[in-house]
Amino acid sequence: MHEDFERCVRAVHSRDARFDGWFFTAVTSTRIYCRPSCPVPPPQVRHMTFLPSAAAAQQAGFRACKRCRPDASPGSPQWNARADLVGRAVRLIADGVVDREGVPGLAGRLGYSTRQVQRHVQAELGAGPLAVARAQRAQAARTLIETSTLPMGDIAFAAGFGSIRSFNDTVREVFGLTPGELRERVSRGARAQVVPGTVTVRLPYRAPLAAAELFAQLAAEVLPGVEQWRDGTLRRTLRLPHGTGIVALRPAAGHVECRLALADLRDLGSAVNRCRWLLDLDADPVAVDAALSADPVLAPLVVAVPGRRVPRAVDGVELAVRAVVGPAAAARLAMAYGDPVTDPDGALTRVFPDVAGLVQVDPAELGVAERVGRAYTALVGAVAGGTLDLGIAADWTAGRQRLRDLPGLDESTVEHIAMRALGDPDAWPGDGRHGEPAERWRPWRAYAFGHLAG
Structure with missing residues (x-):
């Protein structure tokens, strides 16, 4: 645009x-x-x-406006809904892959050469992968400066900077203020109370947001020990690249409040990105509603609930396993094999098992039917073997085909995983109860399904 x-x-x-x-x-x-x-x-x-x-x-030498804070604006819905190379690359960069593995690691995950990835990202975003990652480090640093009492040296390390000097230079260049001046500026204003051990950030979104419906659906699906719904807040554990975390998400005026307790502050960017993905906050509700309201069947539903989002997942493998074995077996799985966590503020006790733990589980211990057990074993085996990618940058077409090849997964389950784990906005998990999807609902059939399912 x-x-x-x-x-x-x-x-x-x-x-x-x-x-x-x-x-x-x-x-x-x-x-x-x-x-x-x-x-x-x-x-x-x-x-x-x-x-x-x-x-x-x-990269062009402009610094962020102090009034509108453009570095903290909602993410582009273009990259949120695109399944091509650049869309997948942007989602991986947002998850911190470049900071952890460099551009070669990013290219390896995408299956392209480093030169190809750099060329395509530069052409679409006007900056290469390193510059995009640097912008995200700057925003992570600003968040920690303004919402924590950590020493600046610790913030530089947590935000992913290689040295104090590069941290100071980047903050000054991007925001026109030194790190100390940024913290002093917030202290003079209406600064929220800092809770030791936590970082609180605002997750912006494009209005409208059907927050009540979004959080009600997530509340209805809570997995005991891993998730909790309490006093209008969704709380859950997170498995992150450098450790674990606990997040509390609550809708507020014009944003979603996100309070994070992290074992390693280097995971701040990844945690925020996964929470945005979970809540589908980078969607363009105006475009989606305009397209769907042109259909006479959907028009009254869109008017009744404008800004409906499609909830996704903080972990695609967790979502897929839960979809395959069902909520009761998933709860038994989490309690028996999940890593323990300490939650002073609530009832969270486990992080959902990682792939290495899941492949060790005998599905017979979960009390599921033999067909479901075979599907579980095939699913986690494919993920562990590297033949199935359920991450936020997975190829939707390849992911669907691989899921269809697994035994025991019907088309509704495949599309549910495509919608919630892979984030395909055109997925259709209907099983006949909601009729056949209309071609005119493309590319937003997942949102149409949400309206029809209520």
Whole structure:
């Protein structure tokens, strides 16, 4: 969209928040970049240029606006819903793969050469994978500076910087303030009380959000010991690259409050990304609702519940196992084989087993039918063997085909996993109760299913 100059100008002049994350406005006279919805008076058109990502703006030498904080805007729905190379790459970068494994590791996960990945990401985002990862490190650092009392050295390490100097230089370059000035700026304002051992962040989204329906569905599915619904808050354990964590998610005015207790603060970016993925917060509800409301069957449902989201998963393998064995067996599995955690604030006791633990489980101990046991064994064996990818950057077409090849999985279960674990917005897990999906609902059939299922 950033290439449509006139449309971008109209969005900026109307301060249209629907376009936050779709593009960024860089002001050549001040060297500042903003969201389209920035509250300050818009610059003269001749001083505007538009870029596809915050990383591109930072790489071009623009610093983030102190008013609208464009670095913390909702993620682009374009990358959220795209299944091509760049969409998959962006989701992996957001999950911290470049910080942990470098660009070669990113390319290896995608099955492409490093040069191919760099070329495609640069062409689409205006910045390469390293620059995109650097922008995310800067945002993680800002979050820790503003929401914790950690020493700056610890923050630099937790945010993924290799040295204090690079941390200081990046924060100053991106935000126009030193780390100390950023913390002092928040202290002078209405700073939320810092709870020791936790980090609280706001997860922005595009309005509308059918929060009541989204959280009600997740509350109805809670897995005892792993998840808890309490006082309007969804709490659950997380298995993250460097350790475990506990998250509490609660809808608030204009955002979702996300309180994280992490064993290793280096997991902050991955944890936030997985919570956004779980709640489908990077969707474009205006586009989805406009498409579905054109259908006479769906129109009244969309009007009744605008901004419906499709809940996903913080762990695709966990979601798939739960879909295959059912809630009762999944609860027994978690309690018997999940790693224990300490939760001073509630009833969370386990992290769902990882793949290495799942392959050791005899399905006969779960009390499931023989057919279900065979499906479980085939599923976890395929994941452990590397022939099935259920991560956020998996290839939807290849994932579906591999799932269909496994014994014991019917088409409804395959599509449920494609919708919730792989994040395909066009998945259709209907089993006949909701009729046949209409071709005119593409590419948003998962959202249509949500409306029909109620």
